[in-house]
Amino acid sequence: MMNLLTIGRAAEAVGCKVQTIRYYEQIGLLPSPSRSGGNQRLYDEEAIRRLSFIRHARELGFPLQTIRDLISLADNPEYSCEAADAIAKKQLEDVDRRLKRLQALRRELERMVEQCKGGRIANCRVIETLGDHTLCEAKNHDIPKV
Amino acid sequence: MMNLLTIGRAAEAVGCKVQTIRYYEQIGLLPSPSRSGGNQRLYDEEAIRRLSFIRHARELGFPLQTIRDLISLADNPEYSCEAADAIAKKQLEDVDRRLKRLQALRRELERMVEQCKGGRIANCRVIETLGDHTLCEAKNHDIPKV
DNA sequence: GTACTATCTCTAGTAGCTATAGGTTCAAGG
DNA sequence: CCTTGAACCTATAGCTACTAGAGATAGTAC
Ligand SMILES: [Zn+2]
Ligand SMILES: [Zn+2]
Ligand SMILES: [Zn+2]
Ligand SMILES: [Zn+2]
Secondary structure (H helix, E strand, O other): OOOEHHHHHHHHOOOOOOHHHHHHHHOOOOOEEEEEEOOOOOEEEHHHHHHHHHHHHHHHHOOHHHHHHHHHHHOOOOOOOOOHHHHHHHHHHHHHHHHHHHHHHHHHHHHHHHHHOOOHHHOHHHHHHOOOOOOOOOOOOOOOOO | OOOOOHHHHHHHHOOOOHOOOOOOOHHHOOOOOOOOOOEEEEEOHHHHHHHHHHHHHHHHHOOOOOHHHHHHOOOOOOOOOOOOHHHHHHHHHHHHHHHHHHHHHHHHHHHHHHOOOOEHHHHOOHHHHHHHHOOOOOOOOOOOOO
16 A cells, blocks of 8 residues: 655655755654665655655755754644744744845845946956945945855 | 054954965965964965955855956956956846745745644644645745755 | 963864765566 | 666765864963
């Protein structure tokens, strides 16, 4: 009845690489699955569910440590969901902060690009602005994480 | 006349950590500066200018490899600035892509948070949505780089 | 001279994978 | 049954851009 997936099929099912799944197992995020006679990993439906949960949370930008916390919450259905909601709110706030930084960045980049009228490097507004922050509108930029 | 800065002062001047400057030297982004009798690094104005250029470009989100390219352009003032402008435009496009992804993400997170009316984990919309992408509005999310 | 800080080199750690090497297992075709 | 090729196994190293520490030396203030 229960169809078991090899790691390749599992990866395909959730849209990630094979090594990513092994990595999640290695760091203890995903329990070690059963193995075939030839020592190959076999994932049951529960394992696939957990893997999808992890991947989906990653796609929504949650860091792995937070996903760990979310999983242990998800494993206790009768608990209050306050903690889960708080985690999601915090994630939303993080995303908002990143958005603000990126938007400010975008404005400066656009200005740089617009102001350069071409010509030689000596007069290039792009190079000039990179060398001189006082040409920026923003008081200061936070370095974006990636 | 030329005032030389120790690495600590240099770090302070450009707003980064001491180790970051040593790192830039190590990867060949910043030339090895002169040294004091006691083997401590001493940065002249030109070195500080280059360091500020690097830091400012980082603050605007340019990756180190791109900064390498920008520096070698900046070192040839009589060249056309086409290449520099193209780099800046590409960076702007990258930022735009990241912005779009983040905005889509933000919408999903907000929806998740809004839909949960509290209660137990068993009925938590946050946990439920994380486990089931069909509850999302977006067809698919790209994983945001941080 | 003694304390305290800053600097030196070297190494390892961070997040979240991704890629490779060198070897086994599995499924299909003949 | 045998072979071939894909998929799997482990273990290790690499990626970006730093950051943190250990243990030793240099510089500065009193
Ligand atoms: Zn230009
Ligand atoms: Zn600036
Ligand atoms: Zn909830
Ligand atoms: Zn989704």
